[in-house]
Amino acid sequence: MFQSFQPPQRTLMGPGPSIVHPRVLEASARHTIGHLDPAFGDMMDQVKIMLRHVFQTENAMTMPVSAPGSAGMESCFANLIEPGDKVLVCINGVFGGRMKENVERCGGIAVVIEDEWGQTVDPEKVEQAFAEHDDIRILAFVHAETSTGVESDARALAEIARKNNALVIVDAVTSLAGIPLLTDEWQLDAVYSGSQKCMSCLPGISPVTFSERAMQKIGSRNSKVQSWFLDLNLVMGYWQSGSGGGRSYHHTAPVNALYALHESLVMVCEEGLENSWDRHSDSHQTLVAGLKDIGLEMLVDESVRLPQLNAVKVPDGVDEAEVRRYILREHNLEIGAGLGALAGKIWRIGLMGESARKENVDFCLSALKEAIDQQHALSYVA
């Protein structure tokens, strides 16, 4: 027999989930109603409208996938790729690699260009790949690489794709609401994100948006989408109809998680999207200055750093994992580890959503300094 679970009171400054505001938690715990309830339909319509604003798009097909960002990713690839489609995948971190996996599992042919982890996707390589292959149907890249803290130039990359008549799939899991993401202006065709990053919502929901061009490709497929759960032709029957009725049952939506998303969106709109971007940027400046003061360096060049995801080099002689354990144990503070090639070499400090506030930055800096000093002290003793 187990007891109710009482989570510890962590301060979340890793790569996500970010700190969830009490208003969002409170909203998520409201009375559960049916997923076909007319009142719920009205709320769904509001979620769609607010998501369009946050994505900076007028795409009709803008909605949350009822599952985490990985499913949002799969929703884009599974709907847009037909067997044999050639897809140019840009890899400069973990999540570009995951895109390649998705392409291949959908029966597509992945043409891969790679950039070093910690660098941006190089537009010249993208140009070159299009020059070498005249049958690339889709370009896929990560806007904000959560594994390295690098922003790639989504506008420039999308422009190359457009010139070559390819659709553009963008991973905006970590960028949405944290830095400018201009879906329509940049002419992106399928963009997916996550609830638990710069919107500070509960983890588990993946907002997505699809352009008219994308919907035309999906509507004219020769084969069925391989995932029934993610098939937009079916999902849209539930999400697209007005509240007046006619919503058709597809799956049981995660009602309370959508209450939470609604509240997060209300909060983003209250603050203003540009103010949210500015807050992320300001927190980042404060963090970088403070890190410098305690002798720590950033992995990524200043010009392409993400404010919301800070890759910090682990100094020589410091045990990366022990520092994280120390601050979790002593300060209930979570920061992230490096992934893949960067495991053991960096910490990842998230300044996403509610985490991007000066008091959190100060707290994180002092805890980090203490943990490192502690290690140095111990090594002197030894």
Next chain:
Amino acid sequence: MFQSFQPPQRTLMGPGPSIVHPRVLEASARHTIGHLDPAFGDMMDQVKIMLRHVFQTENAMTMPVSAPGSAGMESCFANLIEPGDKVLVCINGVFGGRMKENVERCGGIAVVIEDEWGQTVDPEKVEQAFAEHDDIRILAFVHAETSTGVESDARALAEIARKNNALVIVDAVTSLAGIPLLTDEWQLDAVYSGSQKCMSCLPGISPVTFSERAMQKIGSRNSKVQSWFLDLNLVMGYWQSGSGGGRSYHHTAPVNALYALHESLVMVCEEGLENSWDRHSDSHQTLVAGLKDIGLEMLVDESVRLPQLNAVKVPDGVDEAEVRRYILREHNLEIGAGLGALAGKIWRIGLMGESARKENVDFCLSALKEAIDQQHALSYVA
């Protein structure tokens, strides 16, 4: 600009979500921690142990999929089917049809046997199909058909499959915790359920369990699982490891939804699984007797009725949808409509989880009587 969403206070007696207990709502709103936090890992281990109890299994691979039941379904099919595999699918309602869709989208060949909606899956037809096809690898059927309220004989059907060396996939979305479901005793190989039915949890999570035989088939696949998000070979890296460390990142788990599932499981264990089955059965008896008193008939033969999902025939001259609208408007009470072939012909009254209590049954009966009387009165006036 939108306001925070305040849902109406409905009583949920449709096909799910069922009434969520305040304890579960409260648990779901606890402080969000990281999906790789050691404290969260401990909670995950407890969830697995309790799920094994509820599924009546010792399967190591028992865990919640981070998405609704439809994704749990897809998890079973996508992992177990390889292109060309022949799968015997039994259809006696909406959800059998969805299984066929899944088989085909996974590249399998569906051999279909059909039974009338409102009838059980006929074991003789299953025997016959196995006799006609010697290369059926998997048998798939719905234990508790939510669209009709029929229970099929999972033990007998699985026995036929076992005799024919086929694996067994079972839809237990509506049966888990509501009626006996004996995964190990009946030798089921892959079973999926939903959080929002007889466990009265929030919608959005799908508990699944896979037998050793199933895991062997998955481990010896020649092709990759077509869904990266649902690939058990990857998911198990996150769910299988002990809390001592070594959990590998796969996707960001829906942390708060899993708090809710944990609390629901604690509550099921506190009540006792058999007591939960009995409570569902008792509520059902009370409902059926009350329906008879007000002149309403059940669709399904007594011997195969599900206690938790009651298909009630709409009397001649009564407007099915208007009755539902009336009781939603006047009593904040939700009951379900018929689906597919049964649309307009039945109501579906759910007695699942917290909804399966005498006070709810009485409330539902009196509201239903009032709504029908109201219609008759109006038609007299007309």
